[in-house]
Amino acid sequence: MRLWHQAIISKLPRQQLLGQHRECAALRGRGWGKPHATVNYVFDHNPYKLYQYHVLIMDEMVARGYQPDRAWYDPAYRGKTATPHAQVDPTEQTSPIYTEHDEAYLFDCLDNLREKGIELE
Numbered sequence: 001m002r003l004w005h006q007a008i009i010s011k012l013p014r015q016q017l018l019g020q021h022r023e024c025a026a027l028r029g030r031g032w033g034k035p036h037a038t039v040n041y042v043f044d045h046n047p048y049k050l051y052q053y054h055v056l057i058m059d060e061m062v063a064r065g066y067q068p069d070r071a072w073y074d075p076a077y078r079g080k081t082a083t084p085h086a087q088v089d090p091t092e093q094t095s096p097i098y099t100e101h102d103e104a105y106l107f108d109c110l111d112n113l114r115e116k117g118i119e120l121e
Contacts, residue, residue, distance in 0.1 A: 005106040024054035029079035051075040
């Protein structure tokens, strides 16, 4: 799975949005640091960036009437079985959250969605 470009989060279909929540939860939890070709760049950054991204996903879920577990709004939370992050630095805020999410990455995400038969406006 990939992390969709943050510019299209509000336009993602239900399945992709909920899948993104599961992916963020897995990466924040026991998946932190485990290699995965499409998201390895996430581990080059402070875990707070993944938290920031996950908040965008959860806020969009809430806007659509879903109720993600409030525990995920704690930046150190890593799920019920993982030890909380000790080093979560909230001073590392950038826009976009991940510098890897540039214009080329946006077009890559849009192409990926088109291949799945999903056209975003």
